[in-house]
Amino acid sequence: MSNLILNRRRLLVGSAALGSSLALSGCDQFDFLGQRGNPARQALEQANVLTYKAQRALIGEQTLAREYSASEIRQGMKPNGSTEPTTPEYMFLRQGNFANYKLTIKGMVEREVSFTLDQLRNMPARSQITRHDCVEGWSCIAKWTGTALGPVLDMAGVKPEARYCVYHCFDNIQKTLSGEIFYYESSDLVDAYHPQTILAYGLNDQVLPVSNGAPVRLRIERALGYKQPKYLHTIELVDDLTPFGMGKGGYWPDNGYDWYGGI
Amino acid sequence: MTHWVWAICLFFLLLSGLQIFNAHPALYIGQQSGFEFDNAVLRIGAVNTPDGPRGQTTVFGKTFDTTGVLGMSGSAEQPSFVGFPGAVTIPSFRDLATGRVVHFFFGWVFVGALFVWFLASFINGHLRRDILPRGQDITGLPKDVADHARFRFHHTRHYSPLQKLSYFGIFFILFPLIILTGLTMSPGMDAAWPWLLDLFGGRQTARTIHFGVMVLLVLFFIIHIVMVLLAGPLNELRSMITGWYRTSPGTLREEGDKP
Numbered sequence: 446m447s448n449l450i451l452n453r454r455r456l457l458v459g460s461a462a463l464g465s466s467l468a469l470s471g472c473d474q475f476d477f478l479g480q481r482g483n484p485a486r487q488a489l490e491q492a493n494v495l496t497y498k499a500q501r502a503l504i505g506e507q508t509l510a511r512e513y514s515a516s517e518i519r520q521g522m523k524p525n526g527s528t529e530p531t532t533p534e535y536m537f538l539r540q541g542n543f544a545n546y547k548l549t550i551k552g553m554v555e556r557e558v559s560f561t562l563d564q565l566r567n568m569p570a571r572s573q574i575t576r577h578d579c580v581e582g583w584s585c586i587a588k589w590t591g592t593a594l595g596p597v598l599d600m601a602g603v604k605p606e607a608r609y610c611v612y613h614c615f616d617n618i619q620k621t622l623s624g625e626i627f628y629y630e631s632s633d634l635v636d637a638y639h640p641q642t643i644l645a646y647g648l649n650d651q652v653l654p655v656s657n658g659a660p661v662r663l664r665i666e667r668a669l670g671y672k673q674p675k676y677l678h679t680i681e682l683v684d685d686l687t688p689f690g691m692g693k694g695g696y697w698p699d700n701g702y703d704w705y706g707g708i
Numbered sequence: 709m710t711h712w713v714w715a716i717c718l719f720f721l722l723l724s725g726l727q728i729f730n731a732h733p734a735l736y737i738g739q740q741s742g743f744e745f746d747n748a749v750l751r752i753g754a755v756n757t758p759d760g761p762r763g764q765t766t767v768f769g770k771t772f773d774t775t776g777v778l779g780m781s782g783s784a785e786q787p788s789f790v791g792f793p794g795a796v797t798i799p800s801f802r803d804l805a806t807g808r809v810v811h812f813f814f815g816w817v818f819v820g821a822l823f824v825w826f827l828a829s830f831i832n833g834h835l836r837r838d839i840l841p842r843g844q845d846i847t848g849l850p851k852d853v854a855d856h857a858r859f860r861f862h863h864t865r866h867y868s869p870l871q872k873l874s875y876f877g878i879f880f881i882l883f884p885l886i887i888l889t890g891l892t893m894s895p896g897m898d899a900a901w902p903w904l905l906d907l908f909g910g911r912q913t914a915r916t917i918h919f920g921v922m923v924l925l926v927l928f929f930i931i932h933i934v935m936v937l938l939a940g941p942l943n944e945l946r947s948m949i950t951g952w953y954r955t956s957p958g959t960l961r962e963e964g965d966k967p
Contacts, residue, residue, distance in 0.1 A: 473800040475723075478810060486806070492813035504900040511902055513739070520744035576739055576911065578895050580804065582732035583741035584911050667899045701805030707896030708812065 481701050490703075497705040504707075506635050510666035513574045513586050522587040522648055524656035525579060527616035527628060530676055535615040543660040548644065552611075552682035555602030562646065562660050568592040571643050579670040580702065589664050590647030595638040598680075603634070607682035610637045611689055612663055615676035618696055630674040630695040631686055631704075632665055641666040644677070668706040671697040710825040711948065717818035718925065720810055723798040725922060726791075727807030733779075733791030735919055739910035749916060752791040754780045761787065815890065822883060838867050839876055845869040861939060863956045878928060882921050889918040 478486045530536075538546050547559040572590040579585075598610075609631050617625040636642060645662045646653050653659045658675025665672045672695075686692065691699035698704040733752040736742060751766045752774070763779030765772050774780075781793035794800035798810055829835040852869045855862070862868065867875065891897040892904040892914035908914040936944050947953035 473794070475810075476799040476801065479799040479801070479803045479806045486809060489809050489813040492816050493809070495816060496812060500894075500896040500900070504896055508899045510895060510899045511905060517739065519740070520742065523743050576895075578893075578911065579732070580808075582728065582893075582915060583734075583736075583743075584739060585743070586740045667896050669895060697805075701803075701809070703808065703812075708894040 493703040493705065493708075496703075496708050500705070500707050501635065504667070506638075507640060508667075509641055510575055513576065515574060515588070517586050518574060518588060518649060520585065522577065522657050523583070523585045524654075525670065527618050527675065528656040530616035532615060532617050532625075535676065538615075539655065539659075546660050546678075548661055548677065549679045550598060550601040550682070551679065553604040553607035553684065554598075554682050555604065558601045560597070565592055565597075565644055565661065566646060568597070571641075572647075573641055573643070573664075573666070575641070575664070575666045577670055577673070580697070580706075588647075588649050589643065589645040590650075591643035591645035591661070591664065593640060594642045594644055594663065594680075595640070597644065598637060598682075601682075603682055606684050607634070608684045609633055609682070609686055609694070611681040611683055611686070611694075612674040612677055613679040613681065614674050615678055626690075626696065628674060628676070628696045629690060630663075630672055630697075631683075631689070632668075632672065636665045636668065636672075639665070639667065665706075669708075671695070671702065672706040710821045710828075713821040714818055714825075717814045717821065718929075720798065720814040721818060722922065722926070723796060724807045724810035724814070727797040727799070727802075728804060728811060729919065730791040730797060730802065731804040731807075735916040736912040737909070737916060738912050739905070741912055747912075750919075752779045754789045761789070763789075819887060822879075822887075826879075839872060839879060841869065841872050841876055845872050849873070859938065863939060863943075863954070865953065865955060874928065874931075878925075882924055882928075886918060886921040886925070889914040889921065893918070 477483055478489065480486065543562050546562050548565065549557065549559045551557040569592060570590055571593055572588060574586065574588045577585045577587060594610075611631045612629060614628040614630075616628045618628045619626040641664065643664050645658075645664050646660060648654065648657050653662060658673075658677070661677045662675045663673060663677055683689075686694040686704075690696065693699045694704045695702075732741075734741070734748050735750040736747045737749055738747050742748060748766070749768055753764055754761050755764050761780060762773055763775040763777065763781065765774040765778045777793065778791060780787050780789055781795075782788035788794060790797075790802060797807070799806055826835070829839065846869070848869045856870055888904060889908060891901070892908050892911055898905055898911065904914070905911060908917060943954050
């Protein structure tokens with residue numbers, strides 16, 4: 446009992462000190478949590494690992510994200526992030542209406558394979574009207590058409606030691622002094638093989654426009670918008686995410702966002 | 709014990725939540741956010757006027773000038789164009805990623821503490837004795853309201869009807885509501901529990917309710933602090949720490965009371 450009292454008292458004193466120091470100096474007290482390598486921040490980030498594990502345990506691997514009726518498409522799909530990549534490689538492909546585009550599957554696979562846009566369009570198609578949730582907080586409902594990623598991965602033959610897909614993109618999302626940073630993302634194989642995970646080439650019954658990721662954008666419907674990489678050109682099967690970018694598994698995760706992205 | 713845990717949690721959840729809100733300072737009704745149609749119920753932003761930029765808040769179609777607080781804050785030389793000012797966000801600068809890290813960490817702790825409290829209160833009878841309103845609480849309510857309005861407080865060993873009802877509202881309505889609407893914003897949880905979307909009428913409505921409940925909890929917090937101060941903060945705090953509470957003269961004695 447005396448332990449409990451001590452604990453209460455300690456907490457009370459702690460929170461009183463916390464409250465009064467805050468009242469004195471505003472909220473920049475906690476700005477150190479913004480430093481990406483700060484140990485306190487890294488401790489708090491463990492909650493995201495817990496969320497990932499809890500959601501993986503709770504949500505069936507095949508459980509679908511909600512699909513909406515056509516009447517719920519009330520507006521165009523809001524473009525966000527990169528909307529017009531400016532690398533010479535992409536501009537060349539765009540000029541040729543993506544006739545020379547190839548999607549490559551490589552890394553920990555039995556055989557590296559590439560598919561043209563026409564080959565992808567000739568594969569079994571899936572259309573889904575889903576809600577796109579941006580990490581900023583807004584949502585937008587649109588119809589996406591494409592071919593499921595799982596069977597495409599199977600054509601390459603994913604090796605058993607592969608754990609993640611890394612999605613490499615054409616868009617130079619950030620220019621720094623040491624060069625351009627290209628958008629990339631990654632997911633585990635559960636998300637990669639999910640039935641709604643498609644290589645989308647169509648949006649709202651039209652060809653996917655450049656502002657939304659032409660020619661091919663990946664959809665991972667049970668995750669936030671930043672897990673839907675646009676301008677996709679290569680999918681690499683790996684067992685470790687640290688060699689890519691800053692090692693966190695994606696452009697936004699490298700910038701401090703949660704890698705899993707299901708919340 | 710759990711009281712102080714969630715006091716700290718709610719503090720961080722509030723300030724990191726306002727940071728997250730600032731990433732898109734608008735609230736909507738429905739599944740999606742209207743960019744080509746209007747379903748917004750709240751919008752905070754800045755506009756250019758002939759007299760320079762002004763902060764503006766639109767609530768249910770009515771627009772207010774909120775320069776200095778919402779939409780535009782900071783000094784005249786260095787105005788900052790954010791929804792809520794940096795003084796009430798964690799971090800104080802725009803940093804959605806960190807806001808989310810802080811919010812989700814304390815979200816887990818908050819839910820854990822609430823779970824422990826419900827379990828303990830159920831076992832030790834606190835829930836049945838002090839929180840769940842009974843018939844006499846409902847019939848005693850008008851008198852209690854009148855007494856509170858006259859600042860005539862009775863300090864007995866039990867919670868008064870108004871107290872019971874507000875704690876009941878917090879634990880059985882507002883806390884579950886803010887947790888469930890928070891979960892509805894997770895695309896993963898929407899796949900696992902699609903009924904969440906139907907219960908709240910869409911992800912964006914859930915986000916709006918989440919914000920509304922936050923406002924109610926802040927109001928509760930203000931009243932809560934005022935009541936503690938009016939009731940004699942030393943007596944109240946002592947009782948929270950040691951379990952000893954001095955009642956008003958005339959309170960009937962019960963077995964186990966110490967003189």
